[in-house]
Amino acid sequence: MKKYEFTDKVKHVHGITLHRIKHIKTGKLGGWIESEKNLSQFGDAWVYGDAWVYGDAWVSNGVVSGKAVIYD
DSSP, X not given: OOSEEEEEEEEEETTEEEEEEEETTTOOEEEEESSGGGBOSSXXXXXXXXXXXXXXXXXXXXXXXXXXXXXX
């Protein structure tokens, strides 16, 4: 079972498309990721606020928040 989905909000930065995520159960918006390869669908890992995760970066245990930018 997935814990988040992409919203229709996107932003284009450094030639990359980032997608805003939304927690499925609570409906709360999360941060921005390039694809599902950047954030685990399991456990408590999450991207909050205006944080970005893209490239080969992978969040599987923990949180990214604020204006953090995590990549490769």
